[in-house]
Amino acid sequence: MIIVLLIILMLLMFLIGGDRGVVSFVTLCANFIFMLVAILLMYWGINAIAVTYICCILISLVTLFYQNGENAKTFSAFISIFIIITLLSFFAYKMGYAANLQGFSTEKQLEDEMSGLSVNMNIDMIKIAFAVIMIGLIGAVLDMSIAISSSVYEVYKNNNHLTQKDLFLSGINIGSDIIGSTTNTLFFAFLAEFLMLMIRFKKEHYSFDKIINSKAFSQEMIPIIFSCIGCILIIPICSVIISYVLTHKSTFHKWLKEDPIFQND
Amino acid sequence: MLTLKSNSIYQIGNDKYRNIIHKNRKKIIISSIFLILLFILYIILSHNYNYYHRTIAKVNIVTSTYTHSEENEFGDVEKYYTQKITALIMNGNHKGKLVKLNNTYSSSQVYDCKYDKGDELFITLSNNKSHTITATITGFKQDKYLLMLVSIFVLFILLISKKKGFFTIISILTNILLVSYCLDLYFKGVDILFLSICLVLCFTVFSLFLISGWNKKTIAAILSTLLSLSAMMLLYYIVLKNTSGIDYASMEYMTMPNDVEEIFLSEILIGGLGAIMDIAITMAASTSELVEKNRDVQTKDLLRSGKEIGNDIMGTMINVLLFTYLSSGIPFFILAMKNGIHIKNILTMYMPYEIYRFLTGSIGILLSIPISIFLSILLLRKGRKS
Numbered sequence: 073m074i075i076v077l078l079i080i081l082m083l084l085m086f087l088i089g090g091d092r093g094v095v096s097f098v099t100l101c102a103n104f105i106f107m108l109v110a111i112l113l114m115y116w117g118i119n120a121i122a123v124t125y126i127c128c129i130l131i132s133l134v135t136l137f138y139q140n141g142e143n144a145k146t147f148s149a150f151i152s153i154f155i156i157i158t159l160l161s162f163f164a165y166k167m168g169y170a171a172n173l174q175g176f177s178t179e180k181q182l183e184d185e186m187s188g189l190s191v192n193m194n195i196d197m198i199k200i201a202f203a204v205i206m207i208g209l210i211g212a213v214l215d216m217s218i219a220i221s222s223s224v225y226e227v228y229k230n231n232n233h234l235t236q237k238d239l240f241l242s243g244i245n246i247g248s249d250i251i252g253s254t255t256n257t258l259f260f261a262f263l264a265e266f267l268m269l270m271i272r273f274k275k276e277h278y279s280f281d282k283i284i285n286s287k288a289f290s291q292e293m294i295p296i297i298f299s300c301i302g303c304i305l306i307i308p309i310c311s312v313i314i315s316y317v318l319t320h321k322s323t324f325h326k327w328l329k330e331d332p333i334f335q336n337d
Numbered sequence: 338m339l340t341l342k343s344n345s346i347y348q349i350g351n352d353k354y355r356n357i358i359h360k361n362r363k364k365i366i367i368s369s370i371f372l373i374l375l376f377i378l379y380i381i382l383s384h385n386y387n388y389y390h391r392t393i394a395k396v397n398i399v400t401s402t403y404t405h406s407e408e409n410e411f412g413d414v415e416k417y418y419t420q421k422i423t424a425l426i427m428n429g430n431h432k433g434k435l436v437k438l439n440n441t442y443s444s445s446q447v448y449d450c451k452y453d454k455g456d457e458l459f460i461t462l463s464n465n466k467s468h469t470i471t472a473t474i475t476g477f478k479q480d481k482y483l484l485m486l487v488s489i490f491v492l493f494i495l496l497i498s499k500k501k502g503f504f505t506i507i508s509i510l511t512n513i514l515l516v517s518y519c520l521d522l523y524f525k526g527v528d529i530l531f532l533s534i535c536l537v538l539c540f541t542v543f544s545l546f547l548i549s550g551w552n553k554k555t556i557a558a559i560l561s562t563l564l565s566l567s568a569m570m571l572l573y574y575i576v577l578k579n580t581s582g583i584d585y586a587s588m589e590y591m592t593m594p595n596d597v598e599e600i601f602l603s604e605i606l607i608g609g610l611g612a613i614m615d616i617a618i619t620m621a622a623s624t625s626e627l628v629e630k631n632r633d634v635q636t637k638d639l640l641r642s643g644k645e646i647g648n649d650i651m652g653t654m655i656n657v658l659l660f661t662y663l664s665s666g667i668p669f670f671i672l673a674m675k676n677g678i679h680i681k682n683i684l685t686m687y688m689p690y691e692i693y694r695f696l697t698g699s700i701g702i703l704l705s706i707p708i709s710i711f712l713s714i715l716l717l718r719k720g721r722k723s
Binding site: 076077080081084085089103104107111115140167170172174176178179180181183185188189191194195196198200203204205208209210211212215218219249251252253254257258259261263265267269271274284288289291292293294295296299301 | 388389391407408409410413414415416443444445447456459476477478479480482483486487489490493494497498499501502504505508509512516520523524540544547548572573576577580581582583586587589590591600603604605607608609610611612614615618619647649650651652653654655656657658659660661662663664665667668669670671672673675676684685687689692693694696697698699700703704706707
C-alpha cells in the first residue's frame with residue numbers, strides 16, 4: 073500500500089508541478105535519504121549532535137538552492153536558517169537533557185513491538201532526543217524563511233526605493249500573516265499523531281497532572297513547540313537579513329551574480 | 338556653564354528617548370504587562386507542589402556508582418549504574434524532611450533516566466515505622482519545562498505578530514477545547530469518524546475565520562479546504578480498499594482494537610487538514626490580491642499565477658510534513674536497527690503509520706493546489722462581476 077500511495081504522489085507531483093514537480097520530488101527524495109543516512113551514522117555511534125547539525129544544513133542547502141534556485145531570496149533564507157539552527161540547537165540540547173526526553177515512555181515500553189528488543193546498545197539517547205527536535209523543526213522553519221524572503225523580494229522588485237526599515241517591517245507583516253496557518257499545520261499534525269495517545273490517557277483515567285508530567289506527552293509536545301518557536305523567531309531574523317541584503321547590493325554582489333536584481337547594478 | 342551645557346545635552350538626549358517612549362508607550366506597557374504576568378504565572382506554576390496529591394521530592398545529593406556491563410549480540414557494551422539520591426520532600430505530611438532514594442540507569446538511558454541535582458521527582462512513600470523515610474521513584478516532574486516553552490511561544494508570538502498572534506493563540510485554545518469535548522463524546526459511545534468530521538468542519542471554519550476575517554476570500558478558502566480534504570480521503574479510501582490494506586497490530590499506544598481503523602482514518606483526516614488549509618488560504622489570498630489590484634485580469638493569467646504559486650509552495654509544504662511526521666520515529670528506528678532488524682522491515686512493519694500519514698497528507702497538498710485555484714477564481718471573479 074505504501075508503494076501505491078507513493079506512485080500516486082509521484083504522478084500528482086509530475087502532473088501538477090511539471091518540471092518544478094520533478095525538482096520537488098528529487099528534493100524530497102534527497103531529504104529522505106539525508107535523514108536515513110543521518111540515522112545510519114547515529115546508529116554507527118558517531119556523535120548525534122554533529123550528525124544532526126550537518127544533516128540540517130545539508131537539507132536546507134538542497135531545499136533552498138536546488139529546489140528554489142540561487143538568488144537573493146534563498147541566500148538570505150539560508151543565512152537566517154543557519155542562525156536559527158545554531159541558536160536553537162543549544163536550547164534544544166539543554167531542554168532534552170533537563171526535561172529527560174531521552175528514550176521511550178513507560179506507555180511505549182509495554183507495547184508488543186518493544187518486547188524482546190535489547191536495550192544494550194551504547195548510544196546516548198539524549199543526543200537522539202536532540203535529533204528528533206532539530207530534524208522535526210527544520211521543515212517548518214525552511215517553509216517560513218522562504219515564504220518571508222520571497223515576499224519581501226517581490227515587494228522590493230515592485231518598489232525599489234524602499235528603505236531597509238520599510239522592507240524589514242513588511243517582512244514582519246508578511247510573517248505575522250502566515251504564522252497563523254503555519255502553527256495550524258503543526259498543531260494538526262501533532263493532533264493526528266497524538267489522537268491515539270489521548271484516547272489511551274482518557275481510557276486509563278489519567279488525571280491532568282499525570283498527563284502533563286508523562287514522558288509520552290512531553291515527547292510529542294516539546295518538539296512541536298520548538299518548531300513553533302523556531303517559526304516565530306525566523307520572522308525577524310529573516311526580515312533583517314533579506315532587507316539588509318537588498319539594500320546593500322554592492323556588498324553581496326559577488327555571491328549573487330545569478331540574481332536578476334543584482335545584475336542591473 | 339559647563340554643567341549647564343552638559344545638562345542641556347542630557348536633556349536633548351532625554352527628549353529624544355522620551356519621544357520614542359511616548360510614541361510606543363502603548364506597546365511598551367502592553368508587552369511589559371504580558372512579561373510580568375507570564376513571569377508571575379511561571380513562578381506560581383513552578384512552585385505548584387501543594388497542588389499535587391502525589392508526593393514530590395527535590396534531588397539534593399546524588400552519587401552514581403558503576404555496577405556492571407552487559408553486551409548485546411553485536412558487541413555493544415552497555416554500562417549500568419546505580420544512584421543513591423538524597424532528596425527534600427516538597428509537599429504533603431513529610432514536607433521539609435529528607436528522603437533516601439535509589440535509581441538505576443544504563444549509559445544509553447533507553448527506558449531509565451539519570452537524575453541530577455535540582456530535578457524534581459514524584460515518589461511513593463513506603464509505610465514503615467523506622468526513623469528514616471524510604472520511598473520509591475514513580476516519575477519525573479516535567480510540567481515546568483512544558484510551561485516554560487509554552488510561555489516563550491506565547492510571548493514571542495504576541496511580541497512579533499501582536500493582534501494576529503493573539504488570534505492564533507485563541508484559535509489553538511478553542512481547538513484544544515473542541516478536541517477534549519469530542520473525546521468526552523467518544524467515550525459516551527459516539528462514532529469517532531463522525532466526531533472527527535464534525536471537528537474538521539469546526540476547525541476549518543473557525544481557524545480560517547480567525548486567520549483572515551469574514552470575507553469572500555475566507556469562504557473560498559473554506560470551500561476549497563473541505564473539497565480537497567474530501568478528495569484526499571476518497572483517494573485514500575479507494576487505495577485502502579483495493580490493496581492489502583493496513584495491519585494495525587503494531588500501532589502506537591493502541592487500546593481498543595475494534596475501532597482502530599476508524600481512529601486511523603480520523604488521524605489521517607485531521608493530519609491533512611492543517612497543510613491543506615494553509616494552501617487554500619494562500620491561494621485565495623493571492624487570487625483576491627490579483628483581482629483587486631487589476632480588475633480586468635484574465636482568467637488565464639490568474640490560472641498561470643496560481644500555478645506558479647502552487648509550484649513554489651508545493652515542495653516546502655511537503656517537506657514540512659516529511660520532517661514533522663518522520664522525526665518522531667528516529668529513536669525507535671535506531672533501537673530496532675541495533676537489534677538487527679532490517680531497515681525495510683522497520684519501515685514497512687514497525688512504523689508505517691507515520692509514512693501513511695505523510696504520504697496521504699502530501700497527496701492532499703497536491704490535490705488542494707488545483708482545487709483551490711479553480712474555486713478561488715470561480716468565487717472571487719464571480720463576485721467582481723456582480
